[in-house]
Amino acid sequence: MIKANGLTKRYGGRTAKTVVDHLTFTVEPGAVTGFLGPNGAGKSTTMRMILGLDAPTSGHVTVGDRAYAAQPAPLHEVGALLEARAVHPGRTAHHHLMALAHTHGISRSRVEHVLDLTGLTDVAGRRVKGFSLGMGQRLGIAAALLGDPATVILDEPVNGLDPEGVLWIRNLLKSLAEEGRTVFVSSHLMSEMALTAERLVIIGRGRLLAETTVADFVRDSGVTAMKVVSPDARTLSALLAGPDIEITPGASPDELDVRGVDGEYIGRIAAAHAIPVYELTPRTASLEQAFMDLTRDEVEYQAGATHDSLTGAAA
Template sequence: MIKANGLTKRYGGRTDKTGKTVVDDLTFTVEPGAVTGFLGPNGAGKSTTMRMILGLDAPTAGHVTVGDRDRAYAAHPAPLHEVGALLEARAVHPGRTAHHHLMALAHTHGIPRSRVEHVLDLAGLSDVAGSRVKGFSLGMGQRLGIAAALLGDPATLILDEPVNGLDPEGVLWIRNLLKSLAAEGRTVLVSSHLMSEMALTAERLIIIGRGRLLAETTVADFVRDSGVAAMKVVSPEARTLAALLAGPGIEIAPGAGPDELDVRGVDGEYIGRVAAAHAVPVYELTPRTTSLEQAFMDLTRDEVEYQAGTAHEALTEATA
């Protein structure tokens, strides 16, 4: 597993007022046997945290351990067998072929050629194994980076935006691969901005904002605790029902259809009782639960470092 305890990274001196704390007293555990999504807005400190896990950046304070023996990644005698990582897929000599790139890594750990051929096949790169990396597309580069991460058959995987540049087939491949690796009892930490993909892939979540821990939970609990976004109500007397339901803390908006309402602030039982008491027919009463994307947006709304304007604001400014 991965254990971070009080992990802090500050750029600039401790007394330098111009310094910036990128990761702030971060404590979490990534358990084996599940895909853990590592989420946060741009600038939240995700990549810096991953670099500290791998010993590429030294923490200002705190520490992080990887594996059953509770030691730092750099202390492992054969780190590729312990942790496979993808932080920057393009960190490859462009003049090397895919096969030579993986063989160079394999030689550092005595990994046999058969394993190189296996991960090339697993990543769907066997047909281009002899091609130079400089001619690879973004998606092919991602596949090569994932193959490199799997080369040592590691117990722990740390992947930063692994679906970036992949086509739909590639996205499905990496989703199924990560789930299968977690099912084998491995520790899998995946950073991504694609909430829809995380909803399909991850079981657990670690969410940070401005370097601080915001949530450490399961996907199911996170979405459930965000509550019901709205109740879909369909009634031939929608206007009448809306007037009966109106009250403090209750939001009512027209739905997609002429007889449809979106009602927030009350549950289906309350709506049903009000409708029955006034003999208002109701054809449908369906809870619309919050998506992972919406729950994430609600949690991190005040943690976004770079807040973009809306398209309407941009258009208004342009025509003013």
């Protein structure tokens, strides 16, 4: 279990910038926990503090009831991937893992096992400097799993992976959690987190915004809509219009996307005016929609409206 209590990190003197601000959360075993936040939210700094690479200005964080630096055999307790390229480029994948293994008395057979697990057996003898980004990610994951740790911490593990690799890491993370391990994963890919994570820790500008399950977060986001299909969609749209109701055209002229009212209300309005309705389907929010709504004011750099690159007109 990972426990952060009042975790704070500031850089600088009198003009110090607070990167992580009194962050308190718990990551429990047995589930994949997604660590989400916009760029600059403090995710990487938080992970570095968990691993003792950065010292907190105040607060503390433990893994398995003790600080990472106090772990007697850290590779057996915590496996981490923060930077896939943090490998000597002249080493082969096999030699890199063997060097790590020697620090903890880990067997050669375990090295060969994680090479096979990550699909690197055929390139184990190649120098890392020739690895693609995806191969580097796989090697970093192999190193994280080398000590068969109870806790796994991965920062953007699917970067550079092809679709097969993304599916592989998704299934791997789920299987690790099913074994009772603590799995803490950061990612900017909301669609992938929706498929992989069960729980979420969401931060913005270094502060905790949410600590919940994926299902509860999406359900409580309030971003829901009704898909309405009717041959008289225009008339129905006019009848439904109101100050708290948002209506947008759908994929076809007969389709509407209606927010602010439920299906029962739409059905009663349609029936009262003898308007046929072919479909009335609730659309739940996606994780991406819920995340964007929550973090809208926490984004460090806001992009402007899309403009035509030649005319300057809004797209």
